[in-house]
Amino acid sequence: xxxEPMAAxxxxxxxxxxxxxxxxxxxxxxxALISGRQRIDWRSVLSDPFARTLFFRLRxxxxxxxxxxxxxxxxxxxxxxxxxRNPLADPFTLGxxxxxxxGASIAIALGWSARVLGIPLVFLAAFVGAMxxxxxxxxxxxxxxxxxxxxxxxxGVVVNLVSGAAVVAIQYVADPDAALRILRWMVGSLDxxxxxxxxxxxxxxxxxxxxLLALGRQLHLMAIDEDTAAxxxxxxxxxxxxxxxxxxxxxxxxxxxxxxxxFVGLIVPHAVRLMFGEDLRIVLPGSLLLGAAFxxxxxxxxxxxxxxxxxxxxxxxxxxxxxxFLWLLRRRQQYSAI
Amino acid sequence: MNPFFExxxxxxxxxxxxxxxxxxxxxxxxxxxxxxxxxxxSGKSTLIRMLAGLVRPASxxxxxxxxxxxxxxxxxxxxxxxxxxxxxxxxxxxxxVDVVLSGRSPHVPRFRLENERDRATAMEALESTGAAxxxxxxxxxxxxxxxxxVILARALAQEPRLLLLDEPSAALDLKHRAxxxxxxxxxxxxxxxxxxxxxxxxxxxxxxFDRILALRCGEVAAMGAPVxxxxxxxxxxxxxxxxxxxxxxxxxxxxxxxx
Numbered sequence: 001x002x003x004e005p006m007a008a009x010x011x012x013x014x015x016x017x018x019x020x021x022x023x024x025x026x027x028x029x030x031x032a033l034i035s036g037r038q039r040i041d042w043r044s045v046l047s048d049p050f051a052r053t054l055f056f057r058l059r060x061x062x063x064x065x066x067x068x069x070x071x072x073x074x075x076x077x078x079x080x081x082x083x084x085r086n087p088l089a090d091p092f093t094l095g096x097x098x099x100x101x102x103g104a105s106i107a108i109a110l111g112w113s114a115r116v117l118g119i120p121l122v123f124l125a126a127f128v129g130a131m132x133x134x135x136x137x138x139x140x141x142x143x144x145x146x147x148x149x150x151x152x153x154x155x156g157v158v159v160n161l162v163s164g165a166a167v168v169a170i171q172y173v174a175d176p177d178a179a180l181r182i183l184r185w186m187v188g189s190l191d192x193x194x195x196x197x198x199x200x201x202x203x204x205x206x207x208x209x210x211x212l213l214a215l216g217r218q219l220h221l222m223a224i225d226e227d228t229a230a231x232x233x234x235x236x237x238x239x240x241x242x243x244x245x246x247x248x249x250x251x252x253x254x255x256x257x258x259x260x261x262x263f264v265g266l267i268v269p270h271a272v273r274l275m276f277g278e279d280l281r282i283v284l285p286g287s288l289l290l291g292a293a294f295x296x297x298x299x300x301x302x303x304x305x306x307x308x309x310x311x312x313x314x315x316x317x318x319x320x321x322x323x324x325f326l327w328l329l330r331r332r333q334q335y336s337a338i
Numbered sequence: 339m340n341p342f343f344e345x346x347x348x349x350x351x352x353x354x355x356x357x358x359x360x361x362x363x364x365x366x367x368x369x370x371x372x373x374x375x376x377x378x379x380s381g382k383s384t385l386i387r388m389l390a391g392l393v394r395p396a397s398x399x400x401x402x403x404x405x406x407x408x409x410x411x412x413x414x415x416x417x418x419x420x421x422x423x424x425x426x427x428x429x430x431x432x433x434x435v436d437v438v439l440s441g442r443s444p445h446v447p448r449f450r451l452e453n454e455r456d457r458a459t460a461m462e463a464l465e466s467t468g469a470a471x472x473x474x475x476x477x478x479x480x481x482x483x484x485x486x487x488v489i490l491a492r493a494l495a496q497e498p499r500l501l502l503l504d505e506p507s508a509a510l511d512l513k514h515r516a517x518x519x520x521x522x523x524x525x526x527x528x529x530x531x532x533x534x535x536x537x538x539x540x541x542x543x544x545x546x547f548d549r550i551l552a553l554r555c556g557e558v559a560a561m562g563a564p565v566x567x568x569x570x571x572x573x574x575x576x577x578x579x580x581x582x583x584x585x586x587x588x589x590x591x592x593x594x595x596x597x
Binding site for chain 2: 009011014081085087221223224225227228230
């Protein structure tokens with residue numbers, strides 16, 4: 001029987017994909033640093049204190065924030081799609097962001113400013129909210145050992161709606177200052193002042209990223225088929241729990257800092273798949289890089305699209321992601337799972 | 339030869355359901371082919387899922403090389419036992435070659451990628467099931483029969499000692515059924531592979547299998563050589579269908595339903 005030539009080995013594909021996406025990310029960061037209402041001239045950053053402040057206190061932190069949140073959401077999206085074998089799963093559609101937003105809102109409304117082990121309580125509250133949302137959505141959509149793909153998304157939507165309603169209720173009850181801070185999240189924004197919050201976030205997120213990337217093989221096998229993954233040596237139950245916790249933690253931190261920026265986790269992994277194939281060991285790190293580049297560019301667009309003011313970046317990703325979601329839904333005959 | 343795999347008095351009960359498997363014992367010797375037959379809902383799939391370690395029996399024990407199945411490390415166990423489910427539905431359009439290559443996973447060290455040898459083994463497995471021409475197609479675009487050949491190839495790429503197959507021939511045409519049986523016979527010959535295979539295809543079991551295990555309502559109704567099990571009155575009892583007839587013609591057993 002004739003043997004067709006096989007695609008290039010994984011190692012070569014992986015190296016190529018990561019090199020290309022890293023270049024893309026570098027270009028996106030460079031572009032985002034020079035774009036914005038206030039043009040920044042490189043020489044004046046060195047000489048002019050005002051330009052220096054603008055660059056180091058506002059522009060650079062915001063771009064880095066975009067890198068962290070974009071990378072996080074896309075990575076979590078790719079992991080959740082594999083875990084639930086559902087191409088429409090992402091932190092937003094599964095209600096994880098909604099749960100996280102609710103948790104963070106409660107913490108802010110109650111004025112919890114304390115830290116536990118150096119982690120702000122708001123982060124922890126968002127993490128717990130996100131955990132509960134994943135757990136709830138999965139429980140509702142499960143019948144016996146099967147997770148119903150359609151029910152999963154419906155449960156996610158409902159959790160998002162209920163969380164959203166609860167957040168609105170909290171806004172009315174909370175004092176105006178807290179209400180304003182909560183309102184900012186509903187749309188999602190990358191506003192941040194100074195590099196300190198960005199570095200703090202990085203040191204929280206990076207270990208969780210690495211742990212999730214290290215599960216690439218297991219997620220790859222589970223994305224193909226859960227039962228066979230178990231007979232191929234994957235401890236499916238433990239892997240599921242670890243991925244739930246890691247994803248909830250990552251989403252909790254991003255929500256607490258950047259709010260619920262939608263659809264990044266949906267668009268980016270699909271783009272990576274279209275470009276570099278289905279293997280999760282490429283899709284996970286690829287989504288991390290492309291997610292960062294995507295959100296940085298979306299934010300650059302949000303900052304420069306209007307002549308006099310800025311759009312929240314969540315509006316841009318929502319406007320791009322909504323149609324993408326519908327297109328994927330239309331194509332569902334190709335994906336037998338929905 | 340001595341059995342390397344033993345199941346003793348296995349029982350399984352689904353939540354709020356009756357006992358699906360009741361006190362089934364089974365010994366597997368190297369290079370043996372065992373067929374599991376029985377009516378729909380007689381506990382065949384549940385039994386094989388227990389043997390694969392996917393569900394834990396309510397009572398009884400399963401020993402591989404004398405060690406309880408759940409005491410084996412999952413990856414080490416995966417080098418010994420492969421399982422092919424009845425249907426495989428994937429949500430994503432994985433290329434066939436990637437799916438077959440995933441069978442190599444238990445042999446690839448952690449944090450390493452598959453090497454050339456793994457790829458060669460995967461392609462060989464794909465060729466032996468007659469599906470090499472599908473290598474670059476995506477799994478979601480295949481027919482049920484083609485998909486079964488691919489999933490079987492993955493189980494073969496795993497290079498196990500024991501292969502557990504849940505109705506692998508259900509969607510296969512005659513040519514590929516013959517191919518499947520030839521492949522199993524060859525692997526038994528060459529590598530001492532043992533197979534436990536669920537099937538409704540009684541014609542297939544008569545000539546090649548050493549042994550047939552017949553289940554009825556979760557219990558062993560008969561176990562023995564095909565000549566002894568494939569008898570009209572026994573089959574009528576196993577399937578609860580009085581019009582089953584069986585007759586030996588040469589080395590083959592013919593089974594049919596009298597109208």
